[in-house]
Amino acid sequence: MTSIVLFRNDLRLDDHPALAHAAALGPVLPVFLSDPQDERGAAYQWWQRQSLRVLAQRLGERGLPLVCRRGETLALVSELVQESGATAVYWNRRYAAPQREIDGQLKEMLRVRGITAESFPGDILIEPWKVLRDGQPYKVFSPFWKRLIRDMVVDAPWDIPNQIQASEKVPPSEDPNDWNWEPRRPDWASPFLAYWQPGELGAAARLAEFLESRLADYASGRDYPAAEKVSRLSPHLAHGEISPRRLWQRVQAHVEAQPEQRRAADKFLQELGWREFSWHLLYHFPQLPHTPLRPEFADFPWQEDERLLGAWQRGQTGYPLVDAGMRELWQTGYLHNRVRMIVGSFLVKDLLLPWQAGEAWFWDTLLDADPANNSASWQWVAGCGTDAAPYFRIFNPYLQAEKFDADAQYQRRWLPELATLDAATLYSSDSGRWRDKGVVLGRDYLAPLVDHQLARDRALEAFATLKKQP
DNA sequence: TGAAATGTTGGGGCG
């Protein structure tokens, strides 16, 4: 009579449809499976380890164990069904191709053996096969989102079950500490804890704080990386510590109480919409993480240059805003959205490096690494996505800095070597003025890796070669 | 959810 409930990238009790369904039927055996196929970058795995601790504790408080196993999904579930005598397995749906395939095979294997197997809506607002126009997926964000908010109903979230009966038989668990997801030497991850509280409670706290004190200024403040007006919920969403349905419902309820924040809330929900759009794209176009959706970009003359890539990764390009962003990413596992666009544009257009190289670096270093968001956004920046920024939309890193970090607060925070420069000096190209403030180019800070004007022209030339292709 | 190049307009200085 026992049901196994699988936890994967949905490390929460709230609005966990599979868990809620199983708990209503009888005893539950919660299982976390780590299939090597599902592993993401190093930063993501570190967070997942922290989040697992929280999940195990929350289950423990309710008298439930969390059985952790590492290996191939089908084999593990097969073993666990035998060891526990479970008669059903439930899970929340996943939408990326490899995971869909695994879960499909799992369902078939279980049903052949007479075990109930059922999947439930996963961590998006609406199932991708329900948002179509003339049977085709949307390829442009605006009509997609308009359609979704106008015509579709987001399911109400499931509350945490009041009581969850524990399974009598509990198979032994592996110790996730043995999985080596936490770096030892050097321990690059422990500083993250100064910025983040992984786990479902941390997610709830972040949301409460966002609604309370950040949302009101979100519409205008979200563009200024020093302003701290964004939600910083992305890692929590990426690990499923809060569901988008719950987030949607909480924001709607907040706006009912504070109608003057409607505009800001809509803007925020639109960002959730971009996440949704990315996941729908990944569902319909499984090649999204590797292959440009615009086929003509297959022939783009990217450069391969390890030296340039390394300089970008380490924040040593000589462009203060780019370097500040790359250092924030390395030190905190996160990067403000505006700065993601700027460093992305710089990699792809100023350095002419392939967007996949940036995608891979973000995948490894972002705590919120998410296959849909990461690949869709890089294709957007590179101009090769379906609804992408046109290739010729080339960010000027100096202008972006003056517009969105006018007082240089953000750049000085992440570039201690420039902390003595006031904004006016930072924005002047007069190296003598920099020297007067104690910063010698080439000694204290690098000269720019490339000249932006030249790089811009070169990028446009490279782009022009594409259009000649049939 | 750009930026640069190019075009237009209108106020003010000045002969």
Added chain:
DNA sequence: ACGCCCCAACATTTC
């Protein structure tokens, strides 16, 4: 008072 020029400010187009 008038026309001319300059140029900032804004608008449009082009990449």
